[in-house]
Amino acid sequence: MKSTRRKSGRRIEFSAYGYLSPAVLTMCILSFLPMFFTIYISFTNWNQMHFQNYNLVGFLNYIDLFSPNNPISIAFLPTFVWTVAFTLISTSLNYFVGLILAVFVNDKALKEARVYRTLLIIPWAVPGLISILAWQGLLNQNFGQINALLHIFGIGAIPWLADPFWARVSVILVNLWLSYPYFMTVCLGGLQSISPDQYDAADIDGVNAWQKFRYITFPSAWRVSIPLLIPAYASTFNNFNVIFLLTGGGPDRLTTQFAGYTDILASSAYKLALQFNRYDLSAAISVVLFVIVGVMTLINMRFTNAFKAVD
């Protein structure tokens, strides 16, 4: 397959485990151990009432999550649906905007493309946390500059963060602003690996611009970006920052205090643990998250054959 294959010396080099151990050990202690402990807590009644003397309660927390009329399930089910919708809409939108911009700034006929590329990447250069908080200010209904700008065009004050629908639009748009430069950069890497011969051959065959995009440009960008797209879906699924720092999960629901209209599972798990001290329910939600992210990843891998080259 590649030049990496060497015939001589097929024995195992045990020193490799020495090189691996710092990364693997810290990963096990700091990532996997809390994960297993979370699974354990989700089967207990560990909360403020039973902080010192908690015990195993079986599937009680999970039953609570899914039983109708329970205040936690009123919060859980819509939050779950919104989390999935947010992940699919937001990540796909970010990717396609990034791809289209990459195709545009990669256009040979555009002499000044370099300048555009630099300007378009600027949102990536600002740490996400800072820009999300800044957006919270810019989108303020009464004092924010975005509404002041729209006012010039005769558009009335939009309740960006106060209305359930607009709050969701805000979250998706802000995430687009934050993420398209990353996808643009990744797709550009793919586009630049296309040899010009392919386009020359296409020109000779009299192929139009759309067909060039469909059969040459898109497949190349797709091939390079797909291994990065899978982790991107998973990270949007857990994009705590963009939700919590922009809307705080709000606006609040009238029917339950546990989750607002823009809360995703990750942010509601955080709130349940830190604001309501319900470690048991928070852990149960995290376990549901583990399962979904795991299944999503497996489906994605089957579908795209990514990581096949990792040998």
Place this chain on the structure above:
Amino acid sequence: MASPKRVKPSERIRVWSIRIVLWIVIALALIPLLYVVTASLNPSQSSYSASIIPLHPTLSNYEEVFQSGFFTWLLNTTEVAVVVAAAQLIMTTMAAYAFSRMRFLGRKYGLMTMILLQMFPNSMAVAAIYAVLAQVGLLDRLWVYMLLLIGGSAFNIWITKGYFDTIPKELDESAVVDGAGHITVFLRIVLPLARPMLAVIFFLTIIGTYSEYILAGTVLQSPGNYTLGLGLYSLINGQFAQNWGLFAACSLLAALPLAIAFAFLNPLMAKGLTSGAIKG
């Protein structure tokens, strides 16, 4: 067929439509940032306008930065970020070297397994982390927070391995002929040649730490221990109208050094992110 020198009218329309779309997108992307600059130069409590040029320019917000906890937050965050990034760098390069150059059981599936398991970051385990730290009395300590971020990153290992694979194996082999072992090859050949990638990993980790909120919010409680994220959040949340100007000034001061570093590293970053994938 038209000669290649002459630009067809249809081609000119196409190029101009792309140009105009890009202008609009760039305006939409940059106006919000310019507004933050404007806000930092406008007196607090002033009425908000759509003007990008500040109506009553003043540096009062920047003077106020010194009275806020900004420099404490910046110091805390930088301390955490540098320690975490240095630790990441050591662990990542060692593991990536093993995956790129050594033969061992688990080489084939080890990295993929780690990447899959890390789809579950430890920030998903806030309940476990918070409850345990509360019970053993280790909340609100900066070093505990630092420790939680230090765990090895499979994604970093993966992109670094991709970069190491592009360094010709012939270089190691000639060193091995001269009697060099893995330690020499790793420290004297692979690492120096991978310097651009090391800069990228270091910088990505710094940026990631600057933007980390969930674990900071879980572990840290007193304002003296606040990171930049917690501090800025406390400024803007609730008392938006009073603090918007101050917030804008703090944000710009914090973001500027990183943005400049980013400008230098971005070409390398693009290369690093895609090199692993392209060879596949």
